[in-house]
Amino acid sequence: MRAAVVRAHGAIDNILLENDFPEPEVEQGWAKVKVAACSLNYHDIFTRRGMPGIKLPLPLVTGSDIAGEVVELGVGAEGFSIGDRVLIDPFYLAKGMIGERWNGGRAEYCVAHVSQLVAIPEDVGFEVAASIPLAYATAHRMMVTRAGVSSEDVVLVMGASGGVGTACVLLAKRVGATVIACASSAEKLQLLNDLGADHGINYVAQDMRKATWDLVGKPRVSGEGGVDLLVNCTGGGTWADSVRCMKRGARLVTCGATAGFDEAIDVRYVWTFEHNLMGSNGWHRSDITTLLEYAADGSLVPVIDKVLPLDAVHEAERLMENREVFGKIVLAP
Structure with missing residues (x-):
């Protein structure tokens, strides 16, 4: 064959x-x-x-x-x-x-x-x-089961233009969350906007942390500013800025590190802002069957x-x- x-x-x-x-x-x-x-x-x-x-x-x-x-x-x-x-x-x-x-x-x-x-x-x-399986089912478990994304969340998705990234954008918008999508070009950001992303950051042309602060405010220990949920499956040295974009009590969720897994962060932000750092490993069968149902009824393709x-x-x-x-x-x- x-x-x-x-x-x-x-x-x-x-x-x-x-x-x-x-x-x-x-x-x-x-x-x-x-x-x-x-x-x-x-x-x-x-x-x-x-x-x-x-x-x-x-x-x-x-x-x-x-x-x-x-x-x-x-x-x-x-x-x-x-x-x-x-x-x-x-x-x-x-x-x-x-x-x-x-x-x-x-x-x-x-x-x-x-x-x-x-x-x-x-x-x-x-x-x-x-x-569906490796990208979308993994994203479903990460966003829905682990992170519990909701309509109240402001969600920052790094690497939003890939398979997992687009799935995260669609899943967040499905529940009515506000989505900030990060991608490497204006063309990709326009496509993400077409998917429903509310804001876009070109991480090649912009400083991701500063651009996020411009959109949602710099996080304060009093609770103002920052995002509620940050999706980082990129790695490659991006966690340091990620934790500085998260509001008090926010969640960071990851299912991988396509750009490199050796990260260094200033852990003072983690305890000062009471961050929740969560891993998500793969998928369950229920994630696959749920997404097949979504595809069949057209609610998420x-x-x-x-x-x-x-x-x-x-x-x-x-x-x-x-x-x-x-x-x-x-x-x-």
């Missing part, structure tokens, strides 16, 4: 397009899926580059957000039928994550345990479904920048690596 294969960690050129990669075999309790759509995540780049201290099986077909059609069921695989349209929940407790611990969706076919399969509603397309053929996998990763993307990129094998 045709597949995009990583045979050695490294740069984008280490992704090889192969026409005769072996099709996966179906084991007991597993299902074979003909891949219709596989969206990109920054995790795919980390996997391709190699992650310190984590040994991955090579060669590897990456791609963890996968939607397609069931074409074969192993013995004991119940609850689904041949021809069913399914989204794969990427994580399987007994083995890990598809596209990292075994071959993923950048190929014509992949396999998943039947417990990972989630039925796609009739009104939801493959590309939309494949955009993932933002898709581009749908590209598998042959364009190198360009797709380049766009994501250089942050030249707004929302999700989807590959259609």
Whole structure:
């Protein structure tokens, strides 16, 4: 079968397009899926580059957000039928994550345990479904379950133009919060405004902290000024300014650090302003099913920048690596 294969960690050129990669075999309790759509995540780049201290099986077909059609069921695989349209929940407790611990969706076919399969509603397309798990479901758990975003919140979203970022903007606006979106260009800020963001900060042209103070006021120990909820999944030295944008009692929530995880902050702000620093790790199945319901009724539909053929996998990763993307990129094998 045709597949995009990583045979050695490294740069984008280490992704090889192969026409005769072996099709996966179906084991007991597993299902074979003909891949219709596989969206990109920054995790795919980390996997391709190699992650310190984590040994991955090579060669590897990456791609963890996968939607397609069931074409074969192993013995004991119940609850689904041949021809069913399914989204794969990427994580399987007994083995890990598809596209990292075994071959993923950048190929014509992949396999998943039947417990990972989630039925796609009739009104939801493959590309939309494949955009949900790693970015949107992670954002849903982070914003709704962990941070408890509400209509009373002023929310600052850093890196708002990516997959997780656009999801956070949409989730915050869904409950009526005021959103300040940070992005790297005027074009991206206009697109975020079109999504409903109330204010925008160009962090390349502006000082993020000062721009935030101009919008909501400098935080005071008396409670005035600052934002109620700050979403920082960027890292890369941005936490120091982040805590200085938060009002007394505010929450900072994170699910990752795409620009670097080694942070340093002045902890005096944390205790003086009684900040709540919260981590959010991944998603639960309920986050995926809730978002599929939102997509089906049209109340929240993932933002898709581009749908590209598998042959364009190198360009797709380049766009994501250089942050030249707004929302999700989807590959259609």
